[in-house]
Amino acid sequence: MDVARGIALVGMIAIHVLPVHDAVTFESTLQWELFAGRAAALFALLAGLSLAFSSGGRTPHRGRELAATRAGLVVRALLIATAGLLVNEAMPSPAPAVGILVYYGAFFLLAIPLLSLRRRTLAVCAVLFAVLGPVLVHTVGSALPQPETSNPTVGSVLADPAAALAQLLLTGTYPALPYLTYLCAGLLLGRLDLHEVTVGVRTAVVGGVLAVGSWAVYRGLVLQGGGYEQLRRHTPGLTREQIDEILVWGPSPDLPTSTWWWLLTAGPHSNTPVALLMDLGTGLAVLGALLVLVRTGRLWAVPAAIGSMTLTLYAAHLLALATEAHYDQRAPWFAAHVAAAAVLAVLWRRFLGQGPLERLVAVAVRGTRRAVLAGGRARGPHQPWPGSCRRR
Numbered sequence: 001m002d003v004a005r006g007i008a009l010v011g012m013i014a015i016h017v018l019p020v021h022d023a024v025t026f027e028s029t030l031q032w033e034l035f036a037g038r039a040a041a042l043f044a045l046l047a048g049l050s051l052a053f054s055s056g057g058r059t060p061h062r063g064r065e066l067a068a069t070r071a072g073l074v075v076r077a078l079l080i081a082t083a084g085l086l087v088n089e090a091m092p093s094p095a096p097a098v099g100i101l102v103y104y105g106a107f108f109l110l111a112i113p114l115l116s117l118r119r120r121t122l123a124v125c126a127v128l129f130a131v132l133g134p135v136l137v138h139t140v141g142s143a144l145p146q147p148e149t150s151n152p153t154v155g156s157v158l159a160d161p162a163a164a165l166a167q168l169l170l171t172g173t174y175p176a177l178p179y180l181t182y183l184c185a186g187l188l189l190g191r192l193d194l195h196e197v198t199v200g201v202r203t204a205v206v207g208g209v210l211a212v213g214s215w216a217v218y219r220g221l222v223l224q225g226g227g228y229e230q231l232r233r234h235t236p237g238l239t240r241e242q243i244d245e246i247l248v249w250g251p252s253p254d255l256p257t258s259t260w261w262w263l264l265t266a267g268p269h270s271n272t273p274v275a276l277l278m279d280l281g282t283g284l285a286v287l288g289a290l291l292v293l294v295r296t297g298r299l300w301a302v303p304a305a306i307g308s309m310t311l312t313l314y315a316a317h318l319l320a321l322a323t324e325a326h327y328d329q330r331a332p333w334f335a336a337h338v339a340a341a342a343v344l345a346v347l348w349r350r351f352l353g354q355g356p357l358e359r360l361v362a363v364a365v366r367g368t369r370r371a372v373l374a375g376g377r378a379r380g381p382h383q384p385w386p387g388s389c390r391r392r
Contacts, residue, residue, distance in 0.1 A: 003300045005307030011039030016097040017326050017334040037268035041279035044179050048186020055115045068372035070112050072365040079361050081105025087318050088151040095151050096321045102152045103174040111183050119188050126184035130276045133178030137170050138257050178271045200291030207284025214278035218266040227261050234259035305345035309355025313341045
């Protein structure tokens with residue numbers, strides 16, 4: 001998990017700092033093809049996996065233990081969202097990047113009811129969120145209040161809470177309802193025995209088939225099967241070049257809703273069913289491969305160290321972006337961001353353990369869990385909770 005998180009963080013840094021197109025040909029760069037949308041999807045998949053581990057792994061928590069886990073998750077969500085809001089306050093306008101931390105808080109809050117679900121139910125939920133989430137964005141997204149900033153801040157939330165809520169759930173860059181696809185898949189995966197090599201192999205194979213199959217649907221129906229012409233016919237306000245830009249670079253900021261054919265496109269951050277399943281497949285393939293390959297910590301020590309404190313490093317990365325110094329020399333600044341993250345993570349992990357923000361969140365979550373568990377013991381095994389009914 002730490003290695004996968006480290007790779008995802010480097011991917012996010014690459015997208016935020018490095019050029020997205022070639023200066024001569026204007027073709028998309030390799031880093032854009034590799035990481036655009038996929039790094040965020042891998043982060044969300046790993047978030048679901050971490051929720052599975054913290055809620056019992058292969059044996060999900062029940063009763064008072066589950067209540068304590070859910071209370072700790074509320075605290076975790078609020079602290080991460082608060083950190084995101086504070087970081088976003090330091091970002092200039094227009095922002096050089098859209099932060100995911102506030103969205104993460106929404107992911108965790110919405111995942112609370114999912115912690116007790118069986119694996120089959122989680123699989124069904126993943127499919128439903130992959131389909132119904134984009135459909136909701138397509139049908140009601142334009143009617144919802146629109147935020148003034150791409151990054152939610154304390155000021156924007158207080159000024160227009162309805163727009164901020166719509167942004168977090170449906171209309172933002174990382175909308176929570178479609179992104180629950182990744183969290184459900186991560187929860188399901190975390191209920192398996194990940195020490196078994198066969199589980200890693202199957203995960204990689206399923207992910208590869210899902211990614212290739214989703215791409216084949218997009219290519220067959222849109223690029224070769226007449227879908228592209230339907231996009232042009234039903235979206236007369238866009239030229240062919242503008243449609244091509246959406247297919248390559250993703251919506252800016254919103255995907256058109258003039259025809260249902262848009263839901264079959266696969267641009268980065270378009271959050272269509274095809275894009276969600278393709279990025280989920282890529283994330284599963286990467287994670288499955290790592291489950292097979294990462295059998296010794298020494299070879300993977302640096303990415304694992306980076307992945308062990310991604311909350312701290314990601315926040316620091318966004319604050320560094322706020323200086324806007326990276327615009328002049330993108331390649332050196334990318335190297336500086338990654339090198340600084342690697343050195344800080346390795347040294348901090350060796351001498352101090354958990355990252356500072358990770359430790360703050362962990363202490364608060366542990367305290368909350370203990371308080372809930374202690375409250376249950378104080379009532380005793382035969383004392384009902386307020387509002388409960390005794391069995392006759």
